[in-house]
């Protein structure tokens with residue numbers, strides 16, 4: 001830690017980078033341009049009494065694999081709080097800096113070019129909260145190259161810059177700035193989580209894994225917030241919920257809270273909830289005319305016979321609603337077997353559904369990975385010899401497959417009916433066309449990327465880039 005100093009090496013570097021130019025006179029205040037940060041006009045106080053320079057910044061966060069960059073917001077114009085620019089810059093250090101009022105603070109130091117009087121050279125700037133200060137930027141001694149002569153009796157010796165320049169910053173839909181993406185997951189090392197982080201970072205975004213169950217929130221506050229480890233989670237543009245079945249209830253509350261904060265969620269809490277409630281999901285899909293195996297459910301043992309009739313008699317499939325990965329999915333070959341399995345499950349007070357057995361699927365189901373209104377990848381899963389359940393966890397094997405037009409349309413429609421932007425739609429190929437088994441709101445990437453060789457994580461990130469609502473701020477323009 002150094003106290004308000006630059007190391008000699010840094011200074012030498014700065015000098016070397018500077019192209020020698022003619023003499024520049026600085027007054028005690030000057031208008032500067034910070035092109036690397038997308039700031040066209042900043043009124044700065046020139047203070048030769050201060051060693052280092054600083055700029056007002058908030059939501060300061062280092063990012064990237066090795067934290068070599070930092071992202072932050074700037075309100076460059078004190079009188080115009082509506083102007084917000086999100087910047088990113090090379091992070092060179094973290095140092096203790098003592099400000100003029102004697103307070104010492106550990107600050108991030110960035111390196112970025114400063115342009116003034118037709119000259120441009122790189123300077124180091126510390127990031128700090130200068131909200132209450134009259135000047136959003138302070139230019140200290142180390143930022144003054146040797147062509148600069150300071151005359152404290154002058155003001156704006158290099159001329160003024162117009163604040164109207166901020167009005168010209170593009171408020172385009174197309175995003176130029178990087179997104180801050182939160183991946184809600186309890187498993188940081190999970191393949192899907194890792195791939196999403198990798199793909200986001202490769203496209204210049206910042207991705208943070210947020211452990212869903214570690215989040216807590218004050219839901220009565222008028223300003224919704226989500227906290228973790230004593231800190232508010234701030235500045236997220238997007239969240240990608242990867243909510244495991246066992247934490248659906250809590251996970252949905254966390255997603256809802258982010259939604260209340262105006263953060264774009266790839267899948268909404270409502271859609272995740274609908275997909276997780278298997279009975280409701282079946283009702284929604286059926287109502288929209290999507291092909292599904294004939295299905296019935298009942299609580300009372302008295303209804304067993306009727307239920308078996310609904311689905312066309314044995315053989316039939318009985319499913320425990322709480323089951324996943326093929327556990328709790330039973331094939332009853334005869335009516336007798338069906339009656340006894342249904343009776344046994346009901347005796348255990350388990351929720352079940354009874355379904356027509358789609359024999360012609362011959363132990364194969366099809367996973368369609370839907371993003372937006374497209375199936376971006378698909379695979380078929382073939383059950384192990386002697387099983388009808390094609391789950392990979394049950395020894396099933398996965399292969400590439402070409403979908404029919406009808407299968408594509410069915411998968412896309414199923415995702416849309418459920419309100420999911422990203423979904424894994426499982427289909428069976430039946431004699432009467434595709435039948436939807438299930439719509440999954442957190443489809444895994446490993447199997448499908450491996451089988452298809454497609455970079456699904458990148459396709460997901462690209463979808464987010466197009467759909468994340470642009471924040472109501474001025475985007476930095478590379479000047």
Ligand SMILES: Nc1ncnc2c1ncn2[C@@H]1O[C@H](COP(=O)(O)OP(=O)(O)OP(=O)(O)O)[C@@H](O)[C@H]1O
Pocket residue numbers: 293317319323324325326327328329355356357358359361363364365383388389390391426428437438
């Ligand atoms: N009605 C059916 N007819 C034929 N095969 C079926 C039927 N239902 C399920 N299967 C087979 O059994 C497998 C497991 O069923 P399902 O996907 O419904 O349950 P699960 O995988 O345990 O639940 P989840 O997919 O929610 O984790 C399916 O992938 C499919 O191969």
Ligand SMILES: [Mg+2]
Pocket residue numbers: 325326391426438
């Ligand atoms: Mg399944």
